[in-house]
Amino acid sequence: MLVPPAALSPTSNFVQVAYIAAFSLFIFGIRQGTHPRTARRGNLIAAAGMAIAIAITLSLDLIHNWGLIVLGIAIGAAVGAIASQRVQMTQMPQMVALYNGVGGGAAALISWAEFRHHLDAGGPIPLDVMIFTLFSLVVGSVSFWGSNIAFAKLQELISGRPIRFPGQHVFNGALLAAILAGCVVLSADHASGPSQALFIAVLVGAAVLGNLFVLPIGGADMPVVISLLNAFTGLAAASAGFVLDNVALIVAGTLVGSSGTILTIEMSRAMNRSIGNLLFAGFGAGPAGGAAAAEERPVTSISAQDAAIKLGYADSVVFVPGYGMAVAQAQHAVKELADELERKGVRVAYAIHPVAGRMPGHMNVLLAEADVPYEQLKEMDEINPELPQTDVAVVIGANDVTNPAAKNDPSSPISGMPIIEVNEAKEVIVIKRSLNPGFAGIDNELFYQPNTSMLFADAKQAAADIAAEVEKL
Amino acid sequence: MPLITEITIFVLAAFVGFEVISKVPTTLHTPLMSQTNAIHGIVMLGGLIVIGVAGGTLDKVIGVIAIAFGTINIVGGFMVTDRMLGMFRRKPRPAPSGDGTGSTGPSEG
Numbered sequence: 001m002l003v004p005p006a007a008l009s010p011t012s013n014f015v016q017v018a019y020i021a022a023f024s025l026f027i028f029g030i031r032q033g034t035h036p037r038t039a040r041r042g043n044l045i046a047a048a049g050m051a052i053a054i055a056i057t058l059s060l061d062l063i064h065n066w067g068l069i070v071l072g073i074a075i076g077a078a079v080g081a082i083a084s085q086r087v088q089m090t091q092m093p094q095m096v097a098l099y100n101g102v103g104g105g106a107a108a109l110i111s112w113a114e115f116r117h118h119l120d121a122g123g124p125i126p127l128d129v130m131i132f133t134l135f136s137l138v139v140g141s142v143s144f145w146g147s148n149i150a151f152a153k154l155q156e157l158i159s160g161r162p163i164r165f166p167g168q169h170v171f172n173g174a175l176l177a178a179i180l181a182g183c184v185v186l187s188a189d190h191a192s193g194p195s196q197a198l199f200i201a202v203l204v205g206a207a208v209l210g211n212l213f214v215l216p217i218g219g220a221d222m223p224v225v226i227s228l229l230n231a232f233t234g235l236a237a238a239s240a241g242f243v244l245d246n247v248a249l250i251v252a253g254t255l256v257g258s259s260g261t262i263l264t265i266e267m268s269r270a271m272n273r274s275i276g277n278l279l280f281a282g283f284g285a286g287p288a289g290g291a292a293a294a295e296e297r298p299v300t301s302i303s304a305q306d307a308a309i310k311l312g313y314a315d316s317v318v319f320v321p322g323y324g325m326a327v328a329q330a331q332h333a334v335k336e337l338a339d340e341l342e343r344k345g346v347r348v349a350y351a352i353h354p355v356a357g358r359m360p361g362h363m364n365v366l367l368a369e370a371d372v373p374y375e376q377l378k379e380m381d382e383i384n385p386e387l388p389q390t391d392v393a394v395v396i397g398a399n400d401v402t403n404p405a406a407k408n409d410p411s412s413p414i415s416g417m418p419i420i421e422v423n424e425a426k427e428v429i430v431i432k433r434s435l436n437p438g439f440a441g442i443d444n445e446l447f448y449q450p451n452t453s454m455l456f457a458d459a460k461q462a463a464a465d466i467a468a469e470v471e472k473l
Numbered sequence: 474m475p476l477i478t479e480i481t482i483f484v485l486a487a488f489v490g491f492e493v494i495s496k497v498p499t500t501l502h503t504p505l506m507s508q509t510n511a512i513h514g515i516v517m518l519g520g521l522i523v524i525g526v527a528g529g530t531l532d533k534v535i536g537v538i539a540i541a542f543g544t545i546n547i548v549g550g551f552m553v554t555d556r557m558l559g560m561f562r563r564k565p566r567p568a569p570s571g572d573g574t575g576s577t578g579p580s581e582g
Contacts, residue, residue, distance in 0.1 A: 042508070063521060085552070103516055106538075266502075369560045
């Protein structure tokens with residue numbers, strides 16, 4: 001009785017055309033999203049596509065339980081809107097992880113609901129429907145729990161360091177095998193009434209696997225993990241589209257699946273590690289002993305005042321921001337320091353490592369928030385040849401992406417990772433809270449170089465202090 | 474829709490996804506990941522459909538949670554992407570306070 005007057009059949013041409021319009025807008029929106037000038041419009045175009053897809057789905061004749069639908073949408077919209085406005089720019093990576101996770105969770109729950117519906121209906125479940133349901137269930141559940149762990153690590157609710165136990169790979173492998181075996185049994189029983197208990201066991205198994213899969217991965221590798229899980233959720237959504245015969249879900253989910261895969265590959269390439277190595281090797285378990293011994297080595301420390309003198313009288317200064325800048329919310333202070341230096345005639349640039357921070361482009365977003373002009377943001381390949389002519393390189397809360405061991409020490413766990421070659425600059429100032437090694441848990445040779453000075457302070461405070469001193473010069 | 478048609482659509486969409494995303498500047502990686510993240514929130518449509526046939530309480534609870542999760546994914550994802558991209562808006566440059574030698578311009582070094 002609550003069905004709107006013009007309820008449509010899901011198979012009607014009108015509905016299909018609306019879905020085609022929706023996914024066309026998605027493709028167009030993503031395309032626009034790859035150019036800085038059109039990116040924002042692209043996002044709005046994709047959102048318009050989503051609005052069309054939801055509106056047309058709500059007008060289908062199979063939509064019932066309006067009260068519950070409104071309830072679900074109201075809760076989701078309120079949580080999503082408030083969270084997205086409250087979150088600070090520095091917390092963007094964990095926010096994306098969280099949104100990604102709930103998408104995966106939705107896919108898993110929809111699979112379960114659809115499975116229960118088939119059981120209630122009593123008839124045999126077609127084999128293809130069963131397989132796609134299970135895929136969506138397992139991948140969605142892994143994505144949900146994996147994303148939650150990624151969120152917890154980035155939000156520092158749990159340690160960002162790799163958490164491992166003996167035999168973890170064997171256990172994970174066995175768990176995955178058990179999940180697949182459960183799926184095979186359920187698929188084999190598709191006609192004769194598969195067991196819901198086994199179905200739930202598979203759901204729980206996938207949840208455990210999602211947790212265990214992300215726990216051993218270090219915080220520095222989280223960008224790649226989030227990107228991979230983004231692709232996973234996309235595929236889970238596409239699979240749900242197969243279950244529900246919904247072309248919008250299939251196309252949109254697959255688009256995200258393949259684009260997320262590309263992004264994952266690009267990122268692991270930037271770190272010069274294979275995806276398998278990233279996911280299964282765990283990071284920084286080995287050299288802990290070496291790091292402890294190395295802390296005894298002498299470093300040169302420097303005051304804000306001396307740093308200001310070095311910077312104020314330099315011709316060119318390159319800032320190398322990292323996660324520490326994000327944590328300290330130092331981007332505005334750094335921009336003010338840069339302004340102060342420019343007033344003194346110093347040429348300023350920012351060197352952005354592809355995986356600096358916890359997301360690709362993380363530093364770009366933060367610096368853009370602080371109104372740093374585009375043309376000062378230099379990518380790694382662009383800035384490295386300029387560094388030998390740079391007077392002072394200022395490393396702000398970055399560590400592993402500047403570690404010369406990646407080039408010089410074949411035994412280093414990060415060996416081969418391209419770095420910002422700040423060690424080539426005439427002088428280096430490293431702003432860091434302490435000598436603790438980075439997320440990768442590796443000691444940084446850079447700190448002990450004769451031309452490196454360490455400024456032990458919070459990045460925001462240090463930048464503000466130096467700026468004040470530069471002003472006095 | 475026949476399964477084989479759906480698989481055809483799946484394969485073509487995968488290729489479109491690969492093509493569309495190629496050659497993205499690093500700057501846009503985070504917003505783009507966030508935008509594609511919002512797009513997979515479309516799985517929420519599945520929640521709208523399954524709740525229509527929900528009989529028991531458990532089915533209804535599962536359906537409401539699925540819709541809420543999917544909506545968070547969509548609304549949060551698009552809004553957060555918009556916020557990020559809003560920061561890339563070209564702001565009018567403040568009038569040069571000093572001699573305006575263009576120290577912010579691309580270096581010739």
